[in-house]
Amino acid sequence: MANKDFVVRFAGEGGGGLVTSAELLAQVTAQVGYHVKTYVTFPSQIMGGPTFAQARISTAPVLSYGDELDVLVAFDREAYNTHQSEVRDGGVIIYNSEDFQLEEDGKSFGMRIDELAKSSGNARAANMVILGAIANLVNMPEHYLPEFVTKRFTRGRPGDEEIIKGNILALALGREEAKKSGFSLGEMEVPQPPEGEQIMIKGNDAISIGAIAAGLDTFIGYPISPATTILVYMERNLTGPGKFVYQASSEIESITSIVGAGFAGKKAMTSTAGPGFSLMSEGIGLAWMAEIPAVIVNVQRGGPATGLPTKVEQSDLLTAIHPAHGDVSVPVIAVGTVEECFYGGALALNWAERYQGPVILLSDHALSEQAQNIPIPDVNKVVDERRKTYQGQNGYERYAGAELSPMPIPGGPGAYVANGSEHDGMGDTTHLASRHVEMTERRFGKLKLLEDDNYERENTDSPIAIMTWGGSKGSTREAYDRMAEQGQQVGWYYTMQLNPLPPKLLEELKKKELVLVPELNYLGQFSSLLRAKGVKAESITQYTGTPFKVKDLITMITDKIQTHEKDLVKV
Amino acid sequence: MSKKNPEYDFKWCPGCGDFGVKRALELGVERRNIELEMPMANTVVVAGIGCSGNLVHLLDGDQPFGIHGLHGRTLPFSFGIKMSNPDLNVVVVSGDGDFLSIGAEHISPQAQRNLNVTAIVMDNGVYGLTKGQSSPTTELGVITPTTPYGKLENPVNPLELYLTLGVSFVASGFSSKTRELAILINEGMKHPGFSVVHVQSPCTTYNDNYDQLKGNEKKGIDSIAWDVPKDHDASDRQAAYGLLQQSGVPLGIIYQRPDSEPLDQRVAGMRQKASPRTLDQQLATFKI
Numbered sequence: 068m069a070n071k072d073f074v075v076r077f078a079g080e081g082g083g084g085l086v087t088s089a090e091l092l093a094q095v096t097a098q099v100g101y102h103v104k105t106y107v108t109f110p111s112q113i114m115g116g117p118t119f120a121q122a123r124i125s126t127a128p129v130l131s132y133g134d135e136l137d138v139l140v141a142f143d144r145e146a147y148n149t150h151q152s153e154v155r156d157g158g159v160i161i162y163n164s165e166d167f168q169l170e171e172d173g174k175s176f177g178m179r180i181d182e183l184a185k186s187s188g189n190a191r192a193a194n195m196v197i198l199g200a201i202a203n204l205v206n207m208p209e210h211y212l213p214e215f216v217t218k219r220f221t222r223g224r225p226g227d228e229e230i231i232k233g234n235i236l237a238l239a240l241g242r243e244e245a246k247k248s249g250f251s252l253g254e255m256e257v258p259q260p261p262e263g264e265q266i267m268i269k270g271n272d273a274i275s276i277g278a279i280a281a282g283l284d285t286f287i288g289y290p291i292s293p294a295t296t297i298l299v300y301m302e303r304n305l306t307g308p309g310k311f312v313y314q315a316s317s318e319i320e321s322i323t324s325i326v327g328a329g330f331a332g333k334k335a336m337t338s339t340a341g342p343g344f345s346l347m348s349e350g351i352g353l354a355w356m357a358e359i360p361a362v363i364v365n366v367q368r369g370g371p372a373t374g375l376p377t378k379v380e381q382s383d384l385l386t387a388i389h390p391a392h393g394d395v396s397v398p399v400i401a402v403g404t405v406e407e408c409f410y411g412g413a414l415a416l417n418w419a420e421r422y423q424g425p426v427i428l429l430s431d432h433a434l435s436e437q438a439q440n441i442p443i444p445d446v447n448k449v450v451d452e453r454r455k456t457y458q459g460q461n462g463y464e465r466y467a468g469a470e471l472s473p474m475p476i477p478g479g480p481g482a483y484v485a486n487g488s489e490h491d492g493m494g495d496t497t498h499l500a501s502r503h504v505e506m507t508e509r510r511f512g513k514l515k516l517l518e519d520d521n522y523e524r525e526n527t528d529s530p531i532a533i534m535t536w537g538g539s540k541g542s543t544r545e546a547y548d549r550m551a552e553q554g555q556q557v558g559w560y561y562t563m564q565l566n567p568l569p570p571k572l573l574e575e576l577k578k579k580e581l582v583l584v585p586e587l588n589y590l591g592q593f594s595s596l597l598r599a600k601g602v603k604a605e606s607i608t609q610y611t612g613t614p615f616k617v618k619d620l621i622t623m624i625t626d627k628i629q630t631h632e633k634d635l636v637k638v
Numbered sequence: 639m640s641k642k643n644p645e646y647d648f649k650w651c652p653g654c655g656d657f658g659v660k661r662a663l664e665l666g667v668e669r670r671n672i673e674l675e676m677p678m679a680n681t682v683v684v685a686g687i688g689c690s691g692n693l694v695h696l697l698d699g700d701q702p703f704g705i706h707g708l709h710g711r712t713l714p715f716s717f718g719i720k721m722s723n724p725d726l727n728v729v730v731v732s733g734d735g736d737f738l739s740i741g742a743e744h745i746s747p748q749a750q751r752n753l754n755v756t757a758i759v760m761d762n763g764v765y766g767l768t769k770g771q772s773s774p775t776t777e778l779g780v781i782t783p784t785t786p787y788g789k790l791e792n793p794v795n796p797l798e799l800y801l802t803l804g805v806s807f808v809a810s811g812f813s814s815k816t817r818e819l820a821i822l823i824n825e826g827m828k829h830p831g832f833s834v835v836h837v838q839s840p841c842t843t844y845n846d847n848y849d850q851l852k853g854n855e856k857k858g859i860d861s862i863a864w865d866v867p868k869d870h871d872a873s874d875r876q877a878a879y880g881l882l883q884q885s886g887v888p889l890g891i892i893y894q895r896p897d898s899e900p901l902d903q904r905v906a907g908m909r910q911k912a913s914p915r916t917l918d919q920q921l922a923t924f925k926i
Binding site: 094097098264265266267268272276279280284285287304306307308310311313315316317319320323324325326327328329330331332333335349350353357440443444446461475477478479480482483484485486487488491493494495496497498499502 | 643648703704715
């Protein structure tokens with residue numbers, strides 16, 4: 068039987084080479100119609116340190132990064148020691164025999180990678196040597212790679228031809244080595260190219276484009292892993308008339324300046340991660356209090372404090388909903404796939420305009436760095452929702468009443484004071500108890516404007532359901548699908564809109580005997596929120612800094628279901 | 639707005655210097671509005687937290703827009719507002735605690751950017767609203783509730799600090815000299831870049847230094863304030879430093895950078911260099 072799916076991991080000392088190898092492999096296979104997803108993890112340093120980059124290639128849409136490796140490319144002994152146990156039975160390890168030697172073990176072969184690259188005439192073609200070897204292992208048609216290389220390096224520069232020639236020779240040298248080794252992973256099934264035009268994009272770029280499509284005017288941010296690439300994307304692209312992008316001097320400046328921009332009538336955004344998000348706390352509270360639209364993207368990493376800057380965790384949900392002191396419940400959208408990054412980026416901006424206040428968009432490190440093929444988004448379908456602005460006479464009471472009211476914009480009519488102290492209709496400071504009650508209820512009441520029925524529901528008759536959130540969506544969905552194939556029927560619910568939750572979704576969840584919530588944090592943050600709302604939720608947690616493996620999820624979900632069923636019998 | 643609004647119950651103490659600063663700001667903005675034929679809605683007053691920040695609620699006459707935000711963050715708010723709409727006249731009203739202690743980290747970035755806003759810093763040498771604690775401009779050895787054995791820190795010299803951080807317009811005023819202060823504020827608003835008007839604005843409750851600033855013949859106290867000499871070359875940074883070496887409080891424009899290019903102009907120049915790509919062009923770079 069032909070293979071439908073294979074996973075290749077490149078591991079060694081950090082630097083661009085490993086990531087480039089995984090991305091090249093993803094590119095070449097995506098071009099001929101496979102679905103791909105990459106995953107990268109590295110230490111928080113400029114160069115070096117143990118890194119790995121992985122590509123999963125499949126004939127069906129890829130949901131998770133892949134539990135087991137079909138091919139491991141180990142550039143040094145440490146990489147081999149760390150990763151070799153994850154190679155599946157029948158998988159192959161290619162190791163750099165210039166760095167270390169292994170005994171014959173029936174699954175590994177060494178290549179003198181750099182030496183082979185040098186002999187191709189292009190010392191920088193180590194990637195190509197490896198790709199050539201991998202192509203041979205999976206019986207990739209021989210012309211794919213040379214065609215890809217020719218296209219990629221035909222850039223109209225002198226020397227293009229030389230580089231192409233060297234790279235193609237390097238591919239052939241790698242191919243030859245793999246052939247000599249005698250290993251083979253069988254045929255890859257011929258892909259059925261996905262319908263419609265595809266792009267290969269990483270989560271942070273997708274968030275940026277989604278935001279720009281929804282009419283983003285102003286972006287001000289401060290570099291921090293793993294959110295920096297959003298700032299970088301904006302610096303390059305948010306430069307048209309009326310647009311403003313800037314690198315701030317701190318996250319405190321980022322948040323306060325985008326609140327200033329929101330006050331001045333702009334659709335404004337910043338991006339950050341854990342430590343920066345903590346610094347933004349007071350500014351987010353002000354946007355809530357003074358009713359000013361602003362979007363804060365929090366690309367989650369391991370925390371607290373400096374935590375794990377380059378690892379994945381979903382531990383900022385509670386702080387996202389309650390980022391500031393006092394009575395606040397900030398709207399939160401959590402994206403779970405690269406495609407959702409695009410739509411979530413747009414929705415967050417529109418939500419902020421609709422209810423006139425701050426919105427948190429939660430992503431995570433794995434999504435930020437992962438490249439995936441997705442259908443090219445139709446940017447014309449993205450709505451550019453704008454707040455209601457005040458157009459009447461001066462003397463307007465901007466904060467009067469229990470409902471959302473049109474917002475005056477500086478330069479126009481209706482001058483008022485946007486006030487972070489408790490205030491009356493004009494925006495003047497007050498200490499009246501009745502006013503604090505009225506204004507608190509006004510601010511919470513506006514959340515209703517964000518309630519809708521956007522959620523996924525499947526197999527809804529089952530008394531047991533799975534409801535994950537954010538970046539754990541892919542692996543949880545793969546676990547759900549595999550369990551369904553094996554006849555284990557449970558319900559599936561999912562939404563990006565974690566606060567406020569779609570009311571009908573909550574009603575459905577409340578009727579379940581058990582709702583299982585896989586999430587990457589110690590506390591079981593989302594499940595605790597669901598329990599507080601009356602859902603019998605139980606968490607499935609992991610806090611390793613890495614994403615869930617599908618097989619682990621299946622085991623944990625099955626265990627929970629069995630325990631639940633035993634408990635039922637006891638009753 | 640207080641006259642129209644009985645619910646707003648904040649009051650400055652009788653004799654507070656901030657009354658004079660409020661009047662000077664009203665006059666300065668009024669003059670600008672006449673000179674440039676601008677409506678009041680073109681002005682945004684960004685207020686810090688403290689006695690000084692309440693100025694935004696107490697302005698008489700036509701109301702400008704205002705934002706009364708967070709302690710210490712007036713400058714970043716003004717940055718976001720000004721860069722969203724460079725046509726707006728953005729004025730910061732802050733105090734020595736708000737601007738020079740918790741907010742000090744924001745002065746240098748705005749100075750390097752040369753953000754075209756005007757900051758009016760009301761310096762009373764004390765935290766008034768929280769009842770008399772020491773501030774960055776409180777003198778060494780002064781006894782306050784938080785320095786019961788005398789203040790252990792030297793006072794900051796705000797004018798020297800602004801000059802050193804690269805602020806492109808530095809002026810010094812006194813709340814009792816309302817007309818002169820109004821002119822300084824007006825000049826600050828005209829200056830194309832970051833301007834700071836530092837104002838001696840005494841606190842009658844916790845740090846009454848009117849006698850020192852005005853002089854008191856009866857008590858035999860000479861005024862420590864003196865006018866910047868007419869022949870002072872404000873475009874000369876070294877001359878400005880020289881002025882600040884003299885004791886007492888100079889009143890007038892200390893420094894104004896010639897050929898000051900504000901951030902909004904630099905951004906406009908950058909936009910001409912940048913080649914914005916349409917969304918479709920951006921997406922095309924990700925095509926497989």
